Amino acid sequence: GAGVSQSPSNKVTEKGKDVELRCDPISGHTALYWYRQSLGQGLEFLIYFQGNSAPDKSGLPSDRFSAERTGGSVSTLTIQRTQQEDSAVYLCASSLGAGVSSYEQYFGPGTRLTVT
């Protein structure tokens, strides 16, 4: 079946511009995660959605970052007034969100963001 998809695969933007990154999770997965992977770093947790519950935004690095998930499916990560330090690969993952299988995350291919 279809996996997690992300778009665009690559995004180059000028400093100060806003960007939107999109994630389509696996159908039926209620949990959705956003991570950031900077060069030479591990995956940094950004935000987590579970069903209709309020998202866990504790990993968002600043108020320039926001995310929403519409209809419990597609999610958009928005970065306002981009800075060069925002350059990274942004990864989305989804999971079943219930039972022991909820802990297995399925990752998308990522969006490589470059801020010039």
Next chain:
Amino acid sequence: AQSVTQLDSQVPVFEEAPVELRCNYSSSVSVYLFWYVQYPNQGLQLLLKYLSGSTLVKGINGFEAEFNKSQTSFHLRKPSVHISDTAEYFCAVSDPYNFNKFYFGSGTKLNVKP
């Protein structure tokens, strides 16, 4: 917050040799532990996980990992590696107070040479 340490950023090894990739974490309370693998130009995929029970966990492609609570470690091992195992490996640990939140290590690049 949980801290996950993968001390080796790169591990070169010859084909058919054994390998161990190290992972240590900071929390001494119960957590869930995972290894993910990222092959070149592919997304991350789950290799194995420890939730409870036997401390030796077997995963895909002949990999296994051992949970050591006293040492807060979850090292990944394979007795004989193949060229196709060349990839980046990430250790992940759940938040001890929210098992649906995860912290990842910085990754270890395994380079298998012929």
